[in-house]
Amino acid sequence: MHDSLPAAYQGFYHDVSQTIEPARLITDPLRTLAFGTDASFYRLIPRIVVEAESEAEIQLLLEQAHRYQLPVTFRAAGTSLSGQAISDSILIRLGRGWQNHRIEQEGHLIHLQPGVIGAQANAWLAPFGRKIGPDPASINSCKIGGIAANNASGMCCGTAHNSYHTLAGMRLILADGTLLDSRSELGRDAFRQQQGPLLAALAQLARETAAQPELAERIRHKYRLKNTTGYSLNALLDFDDPIDILQHLMIGSEGTLGCITEVSYHTVPEPAHKASSLVLFPTVEVACQAVAAVKATPVSAVELMDRRALASVEDKPGMPPFIAQLGAEAAALLIEAGAETAALLQEQIEAITQALSPFEQLPSIAFTSDPEQYAQLWAIRKGLFPAVGAVRETGTTVIIEDVAFPVEHLAEGVRKLEALFVKYHYNEAIIFGHALEGNLHFVFTQDFSTSEEVSRYSGFMDEVAQLVAVEYGGSLKAEHGTGRNMAPYVELEWGSDAYRLMQRLKQLLDPAGLLNPGVIINDNPHAHLEDLKQLPAANELIDKCIECGFCEAVCPSAQLSITPRQRIVLWREIQHLQREGSDPQRLAQLQKDYQYFGIDSCAVDGLCSLRCPVGINTGELTLQLRQQRNQKHEGKAQWLADHFAGASRVTRTTLKVADTTHGLLGSQLMGKITGAARKLSGGAVQQWTPSMPTAAPALSRQPEYNRGLGNDAPRVVYLPSCASQVMGPARGESDSTPLTQKTIALLNKAGFYVVIPEQLSSLCCGQPFASKGMPAQANQKLDEWQQAMLKASDNGAYPIYCDTSPCVLRAKNGALDPRLQLFEPLAFIDQYLLPRLQIDPVDETIAVHITCSTQRLGHSALLTGLVKRCARRVFVPEEITCCGFAGDKGFSLPELNAAALGSLRQQLPGDCREGVSTSRTCEIGLSHHSGIPYHSVVYLLDRVSRPLAAEPSR
Numbered sequence: 001m002h003d004s005l006p007a008a009y010q011g012f013y014h015d016v017s018q019t020i021e022p023a024r025l026i027t028d029p030l031r032t033l034a035f036g037t038d039a040s041f042y043r044l045i046p047r048i049v050v051e052a053e054s055e056a057e058i059q060l061l062l063e064q065a066h067r068y069q070l071p072v073t074f075r076a077a078g079t080s081l082s083g084q085a086i087s088d089s090i091l092i093r094l095g096r097g098w099q100n101h102r103i104e105q106e107g108h109l110i111h112l113q114p115g116v117i118g119a120q121a122n123a124w125l126a127p128f129g130r131k132i133g134p135d136p137a138s139i140n141s142c143k144i145g146g147i148a149a150n151n152a153s154g155m156c157c158g159t160a161h162n163s164y165h166t167l168a169g170m171r172l173i174l175a176d177g178t179l180l181d182s183r184s185e186l187g188r189d190a191f192r193q194q195q196g197p198l199l200a201a202l203a204q205l206a207r208e209t210a211a212q213p214e215l216a217e218r219i220r221h222k223y224r225l226k227n228t229t230g231y232s233l234n235a236l237l238d239f240d241d242p243i244d245i246l247q248h249l250m251i252g253s254e255g256t257l258g259c260i261t262e263v264s265y266h267t268v269p270e271p272a273h274k275a276s277s278l279v280l281f282p283t284v285e286v287a288c289q290a291v292a293a294v295k296a297t298p299v300s301a302v303e304l305m306d307r308r309a310l311a312s313v314e315d316k317p318g319m320p321p322f323i324a325q326l327g328a329e330a331a332a333l334l335i336e337a338g339a340e341t342a343a344l345l346q347e348q349i350e351a352i353t354q355a356l357s358p359f360e361q362l363p364s365i366a367f368t369s370d371p372e373q374y375a376q377l378w379a380i381r382k383g384l385f386p387a388v389g390a391v392r393e394t395g396t397t398v399i400i401e402d403v404a405f406p407v408e409h410l411a412e413g414v415r416k417l418e419a420l421f422v423k424y425h426y427n428e429a430i431i432f433g434h435a436l437e438g439n440l441h442f443v444f445t446q447d448f449s450t451s452e453e454v455s456r457y458s459g460f461m462d463e464v465a466q467l468v469a470v471e472y473g474g475s476l477k478a479e480h481g482t483g484r485n486m487a488p489y490v491e492l493e494w495g496s497d498a499y500r501l502m503q504r505l506k507q508l509l510d511p512a513g514l515l516n517p518g519v520i521i522n523d524n525p526h527a528h529l530e531d532l533k534q535l536p537a538a539n540e541l542i543d544k545c546i547e548c549g550f551c552e553a554v555c556p557s558a559q560l561s562i563t564p565r566q567r568i569v570l571w572r573e574i575q576h577l578q579r580e581g582s583d584p585q586r587l588a589q590l591q592k593d594y595q596y597f598g599i600d601s602c603a604v605d606g607l608c609s610l611r612c613p614v615g616i617n618t619g620e621l622t623l624q625l626r627q628q629r630n631q632k633h634e635g636k637a638q639w640l641a642d643h644f645a646g647a648s649r650v651t652r653t654t655l656k657v658a659d660t661t662h663g664l665l666g667s668q669l670m671g672k673i674t675g676a677a678r679k680l681s682g683g684a685v686q687q688w689t690p691s692m693p694t695a696a697p698a699l700s701r702q703p704e705y706n707r708g709l710g711n712d713a714p715r716v717v718y719l720p721s722c723a724s725q726v727m728g729p730a731r732g733e734s735d736s737t738p739l740t741q742k743t744i745a746l747l748n749k750a751g752f753y754v755v756i757p758e759q760l761s762s763l764c765c766g767q768p769f770a771s772k773g774m775p776a777q778a779n780q781k782l783d784e785w786q787q788a789m790l791k792a793s794d795n796g797a798y799p800i801y802c803d804t805s806p807c808v809l810r811a812k813n814g815a816l817d818p819r820l821q822l823f824e825p826l827a828f829i830d831q832y833l834l835p836r837l838q839i840d841p842v843d844e845t846i847a848v849h850i851t852c853s854t855q856r857l858g859h860s861a862l863l864t865g866l867v868k869r870c871a872r873r874v875f876v877p878e879e880i881t882c883c884g885f886a887g888d889k890g891f892s893l894p895e896l897n898a899a900a901l902g903s904l905r906q907q908l909p910g911d912c913r914e915g916v917s918t919s920r921t922c923e924i925g926l927s928h929h930s931g932i933p934y935h936s937v938v939y940l941l942d943r944v945s946r947p948l949a950a951e952p953s954r
Helices: 007-016 029-035 055-068 118-128 144-149 185-194 196-210 213-222 242-250 284-294 307-313 321-325 342-356 371-382 384-391 407-423 451-471 487-494 496-509 564-580 584-600 607-611 618-642 644-665 667-680 722-726 739-749 775-792 805-812 825-836 852-857 860-870 894-900 920-930 937-944
Strands: 048-052 072-075 090-094 101-104 109-112 167-173 179-181 259-266 273-281 301-305 331-339 362-368 397-404 430-434 439-446 693-695 715-719 727-730 753-755 800-802 837-839 842-848 871-875 912-917 934-936 945-947
Touching (some): 029 564, 055 072, 118 144, 196 213, 284 331, 284 407, 307 331, 307 430, 331 342, 564 584, 564 618, 584 618, 607 852, 644 722, 715 775, 722 739, 722 920, 727 920, 739 934, 739 937, 775 805, 805 852, 825 837, 837 937, 842 937, 912 920, 912 937, 934 937
Parallel strands (some): 072 090, 912 934
Antiparallel strands (some): 101 109, 109 259, 273 362, 430 439, 693 727
């Protein structure tokens, strides 16, 4: 693909490819579009996307970019909202590395590479009772590189705990490739020798700034507020050492002054005890007066919600009913307090309550620390953005703007913003925000498909800028970054003196203007109205997607192919090109490449729906596309559905043959032979691994399983999955008992009489058919499955235990008969078995894999809680969500399983010898890629449990 690039890009590609392998130099139309998309409402498609793996590679890329005079943009997670992470030139993405960290000083200091997700940093710090200061709403998805480059903050961060104020040092690379490590005197001395003139110029700019009282005071005023508009000019006043000035200028510079390759943070305490309250007021004016009073108390966060915002979620499940009865002028404050001790928390609550007492209040929700009630309160606040996104018209985008008023003018600001909504007919717009800092977010929907709509947006933003920046001296970007969105307004907000200072800083640090041009400094007054992203209708399953990227962190194919966001971006483009008919060559190429990247490599695990603000399950689109593709195979699928028992026997025989061959040839030769066969067959022959299961014996329905149990024993229907029925443990495992037999033994141990359904080998929940896009056959098997369960359970009189969590999720998503009491292992064990068993935990470390179905069922805590009762130490690997085995994908597309579990083996503690899960097929891939056996948690529970001793009779 690179042969079609302009000459300068071809030269860049050729020279860079001498060091960086071509697989990480991406030029094809599918991935440049996919990887070039961020969460903003702007669209640029890069010529080349480079996945950089080291500082040396970034230095090389900058050197070659300078040689060919090609602009470059750095990208972390791409969750930024203002257009600062896109490029039509060279986009440098973080590769698989960049995820290292070091913790020092008992958690008070943490060193983070830019590829670390913010929430993961906090997970590492949690045992120390600490966290990083920045707490953006996207912290579960955004990465440290973006958090620092945008000076992101959040609900509790305020101005005191953002990256600027908690920075302990960094490693950075300047436009000319010079590396600075500000954390060591050796690094500082080396930099002073290399960049003496640059540091002298920075020192001179600092002296000039301090010598202008009016400019200096304007800068200090701007940073009393939350402010990310423009460069961090406060660095010129706050520090004397030009190296400290430089590293603080990098915070919030959005990749326009250099590249941050590691950040060191002073951490902040994470309160052990928290409580929240929802306080309602008759008007927004009263609410804002209350904010000013509460600010003087030891409060952690105060979130303001106007009446429109409350109305957008008042009919959602779990919302207090009285919200719907509020008057048209009402407003709410969601208030949080946090402390190290329960007693101190109570003191804080009393102080806050006392501060609120002079203000008229409507019926409210008092402070609560109950986890469920606490979560419900914050669900109101977190549901505001998706509430607007869910009701937007197809083809429009959701825009979330981010301003800050001086707190004393907050109520006036709210009212005047509401007046602008009315004037410009943004009737769905809502306002909420971090009230302690005067920081307001307003969310509205916008159509960019016509010039009239673009003009409406332009007029609205011009008036917002005048209102916020000029009339009230506030910030046009409090925490979302300047980007392209506010670049035309930077001079309006800051004034000409400050803007010229920013231009001088840009010229000093990036004299060629190649680092993320057009961002922050942009002389085009219409830059915010150009390169606007269209979100055309593509499929009702995905049309609500706003391309935020929250889904990407949990996608198992992210390191192999593309993510849910990128699948949606591409499908929109394909549908748009089909309707337009103007570029058949591009359309044909995208359709061809989408087959593997978009359809074949999707695990269809549904975890994206748990992270998506509007609940989109991109896997449903994939299944629909597979159904269209597989229509020609419907006859084969129907035959298999009708002859499922025979197919199970064939599978069992195949596993027997494979195991016998394995025993004769050994693992090494067996792997080579099957690997060669897979290659020669174009993937038709499935890859064999030493973790492949042996054949499980057919399960008998004879009652010898229930020996010693009388007719009065409680009954349970045991429903093994089809995988459990045919797949036994792998050769060489210490316990060769098939899962079916192990499960029956455990149920009997707990005193349950086990009922086995009739015609068991022909039963299937339909998941194998559903995952192939065969809904008719999937529903047929599910119906047969349920009918057999009704019969075996005496029409629902007995609970039903299914040993594999994906089967239960499939049934519950497929209109489960309400008479059936269907349980997956964790819920049944928790409710029925644990009260009947004595557990003697083992002094071992047990690895836990929480399957995607377990997560979607909401049973993650049940699994980790169970293992904690069975073993002294429990290990849950970081950032491994779905294993990527995806039914049979681990056989037919082993690279998906390998990509999803790429970091598993290196994470496992040295003393970990066993892993547990709740899906037999998942356990095959987990065992192979971890080097330790994974099996059902039932094996562990059976090993450590015994019947609960009966109380002695009196």
